[in-house]
Amino acid sequence: MRLVAPLMRKMMDEPSCQEVNQFLADYVEDNLDADVSDRYRKHVAHCDCCKAYLDQYQGTIDLLHDCRNCDLPDDLVEHTLEFLKERGVTA
Amino acid sequence: MxxxxxxxxxxxxxxxxxxxxxxxxxxxxxxxxxxxxxxxxxxxxxxxxxxxxxxxxxxxxxxxxxxxxxxxxxxxxxxxxxxxxxxxxKRLSPLDEAAVERMQPDFSGGMYVDQAESWNPHRLAELSQRRELVHQAIAQLPDDYRAIVTLRDIEELPTDEVARILEISNGAARVRLHRARQALRKLLDSHIRP
The missing domain is CATH 1.10.1740.10 (RNA polymerase sigma factor, region 2, helix turn helix motif)
Incomplete structure (x- = not known):
């Protein structure tokens, strides 16, 4: 099946998993042309490998989005304004 | 004012x-x-x-x-x-470019060599140290990769603005971002998948 699949895909003008992976960043951000995106969506819909990989890829992005808050040092802004004031930048 | x-x-x-x-x-x-x-x-x-x-x-x-x-x-x-x-x-990141390359998926005949498994959303939700795990994973990446995931995926700046900040082309930014995300996916997978 593994040997036949690439030939079948070519005959059906279907993208390979590797091709989908190569443009995954554009795919998840919806930056692809509509027809290309549609071809990829159809591939992912029936490919368990791509589905699982896409799920992890999107999960990674979601975890990063959730990571923004961090504790800022106390008086970060005030220290910076003081630093700049000493150098004649701010009043 | x-x-x-x-x-x-x-x-x-x-x-x-x-x-x-x-x-x-x-x-x-x-x-x-x-x-x-x-x-x-x-x-x-x-x-x-x-x-x-x-x-x-x-x-x-x-x-x-x-x-x-x-x-x-x-x-x-x-x-x-x-x-x-x-x-x-002269502080070096734990991972270098070659390590990032090894964390990219392998393909044979256009298909994944190793099949990924979807992350269990319940396991993800239960992971109390989620942020710390992500923080540690980012810290392992080379600095160019740390910078791009921080600007694009944490601070959510548009890719073209990120490219300008890093003084690289939009195409190079997209490729670097994709490689960084794939490396992070690999680093996080072993912690998230039981």
Whole structure:
């Protein structure tokens, strides 16, 4: 099946998993042309490998989005304004 | 009087207006600190570099050409200072470019060699140290990769703005971002999948 699949895909003008992976960043951000995106969506819909990989890829992005808050040092802004004031930048 | 979050008055900034510069500092310090800190992984150094970033921006106001947003220009200065600091201190990331390459998926005949398994959303939700895991994973990446995931995926700046900050093409930014995400996916997978 593994040997036949690439030939079948070519005959059906279907993208390979590797091709989908190569443009995954554009795919998840919806930056692809509509027809290309549609071809990829159809591939992912029936490919368990791509589905699982896409799920992890999107999960990674979601975890990063959730990571923004961090504790800022106390008086970060005030220290910076003081630093700049000493150098004649701010009043 | 302007408030943090108000649009920046670029004309006033370029004229050297102290109040406008103070607004810039109040508005951008938290994000600029987070970005620099992700690159250098050292809070004290990050604070010092952030202050230096504002000072250099002020001293080089006449070099701002209005070809980008003012904040894009400011962040480019900050990233360059952070990289310079890493070079100077000779601090190396745990992972190098070759390691990032090894964390990209392998293909045979256009198909994945190793099949991924979807992450269990319940397991993800239960992971109390989620943020710490992600923080540790980012810290392992080479600095170019840390910078791009921080700017794009944590701070959620548009890719074209990220490319300008990093002074690379949009295409190069997309490729680097994709490689960084794939490396992080690999690093996180072993913790998330039971």
């Amino acid at each position: 302007s408030q943090p979050g108000d649009p920046l008055d670029v004309d006033a900034l370029l004229a050297g207006d102290a109040t406008a510069f103070e607004q810039l500092v109040r508005q951008e310090s938290p994000r600029l600190f987070r970005v620099i800190n992700r690159v250098v992984n050292d809070e004290d150094e990050a604070e010092s570099l952030m202050q230096e970033t504002f000072l250099q921006a002020y001293q080089r106001l006449d070099t701002f050409r209005r070809e980008s947003k003012f904040t894009t220009w400011l962040y480019a200065i900050g990233i360059n200072l952070a990289r310079g600091s890493l070079r100077k201190s």
